[in-house]
Amino acid sequence: MRYMITYDWMETLRNTNQWLGATALSFASYPIFAMTPNPALQWMAAWGEVTERTFQRIVTKPDWGIESITGEDGRDHLINVETVIERPFGNLIHFDVLGRGEMDRRVLLVAPMSGHYATLLRSTVRSLLPDCEVYVTDWHNARDIPVSAGKFDVEDYTLYLSEFMRELGSDLHVIAVCQPAPLTLAATALLAEVDPDAQPRSLILIGGPINPDATPTDVTDFGRRVTMGQLEETMIQRVGFKYKGVGRLVYPGLLQLSSFMSMNAERHGKAFLDQIQRVSRGEASDHDPHNKFYDEYLAVMDMPAEFYLSTVERIFKGLEIAHNAFTVEGRHVDIGAITKVAVMTVEGAKDDISAPGQCIAALDLLTGLPDDRKASHLEPEAGHYGIFAGRSWRNNIRPLVLDFIDANSEEPAKRNRTSPRKKKAAKKTEAA
Incomplete structure (x- = not known):
């Protein structure tokens, strides 16, 4: 109580x-x-x-706000967000571009369950839509999930991802952003063992804590200093009577937001005064x-307590992914079982949440994957947000990701990318 x-x-x-x-x-x-x-x-x-x-x-779920895109034909195409799979803790959604045929590149964008809604990846989705068929994991706010739906921890998260990949088929490219990177790697390894035909063609891991100890940050140091008992006592609460999830144990969004903002309190305070x-x-x-x-x-969501606590205990403290010791329902998930899926890691040199070295550690775990199917990129001037949504993503990382997808497709995907207007103008001038 x-x-x-x-x-x-x-x-x-x-x-x-x-x-x-x-x-x-x-x-x-x-x-x-x-x-x-x-x-x-x-x-x-x-x-x-x-x-x-x-x-x-703080309590308002943002809208995707992606109403249309301009296609290669020069026409504006409306966007319809449709649900492909509906589950208690999260749905698989598809951004259907009306009036356009299905694109060669099919991408599953795995959104973090780390306090913010999947709409945090809005600009990432918008940038991929002209060139790809985009699917996204849309996680639900735990306060709205009845207790009768049961628990949801890192193993359940991994099983959700493997189910989504199965649904979309093998002709798929998966991009995991930040927190879900280690569990997406585990889900891919699980498919490699139990359902090899359902494996995606490529896996791009962006700024994820595959090995949090590779390059310690304030986030990893906090995980080391605090015991699981302290976390459960100070961070976990039960949803109140106002919401459908009344009685469910959660890590409240308000507490998460206070943690986010305390890391840069002076900067946020100045921003609000300005x-x-x-x-x-x-x-x-x-x-x-x-x-x-x-x-x-500011739009934050409550996180299931089991997921938060098991993430800290197993991914950050126990380093189960980093040591290739992760299990799902008692079954060891061997990262080395991945032998066909091309894997690329992306890191930002100025990332203070998942510092350089944490994500690229995935390549060392892929002992069964040939070196020519591994790739990595370090973006010199990018922080954590910039590697998936900022200028660095748009100008440098996104083109590399699309090239990596094309190189690892069954047949090279058609180039549907539109050159920037400034470049077109420059070419006309040169021709003249």
Whole structure:
């Protein structure tokens, strides 16, 4: 009961702050105050607007917001997000581009279950859609999953991934971003042993902690310092009566968000103060850079307690993937069983979450895979976010990933990529 009271108390504090923001905005915006303009009231209204939006976004699942793309034919094609497989803890979804034939490249993008929704990969999905048939793992918020659905830990996560790969068939290329990299590697190895025909053609691991001890960071140091008992006592709570998952043990999104923000508290604090100033001066907009970033960053989801605790215990503390000792339902999953799937690792030189060395460790575990089917890339100026969603991804990493997919397809995929407009203009000028 204590864990449930704490959960509801945090939700009460969030509601209170949202209400305070809305109240300050309403009061300071009262029309009669316009007769005698007061900078203090303008600042109060701005504080209220930013505060209300901030605490409201925490419990709001963002929309994908990908309505259409421009095809090779020059036409705009609408996007329909359809569910391929529906499961209690997560669905397999497909971004169907209406009016376009199926693309040669079929990609499964494995989203993290690490506090944020799969929509964190929105820009990654958008960048791949013109060239690929894109499928994504859309994980559910644990607070909305009834206790009757049972547990969900790292083994269940691995089984979900293997089921999704089976559904999509062998003519598939898998991209795992950050946290799911080690479990995606394990799911591929599991298929190599139990259902070889269902293995994907290639596996791209981006910034994942295959071996967290290879290059320690603040994240791995925290996992070493804290005992499992301390984590369970301080991080795990029961969902309150407001949601369908009432009674389920979770690592609450609010706690996760506080951990994220404490790592760069000064930078976040300055960002919010600057935004209040912009709002007070009338320089902010609904989709300005601040709101665009924080609308996604602040939207957090509760994580099943079993998944969080087993991830820390088995992936970070026990190093089961790093030592090739991972088991699923009592069966040892041998990473060396992967002999046909081409594997590529991508790391960012400035990644302070999954530092360089942690992800490339996967290649040493692939003892049965020929060296000519292994590849790695280190992006010099990229941080953690940049290697899958920033400029580094768009300009450097994405082309390498598409080339790797093409090189490991049964038949070379047709080049449907559109050159940037500036390059086209340059070519016309040269021709002239």
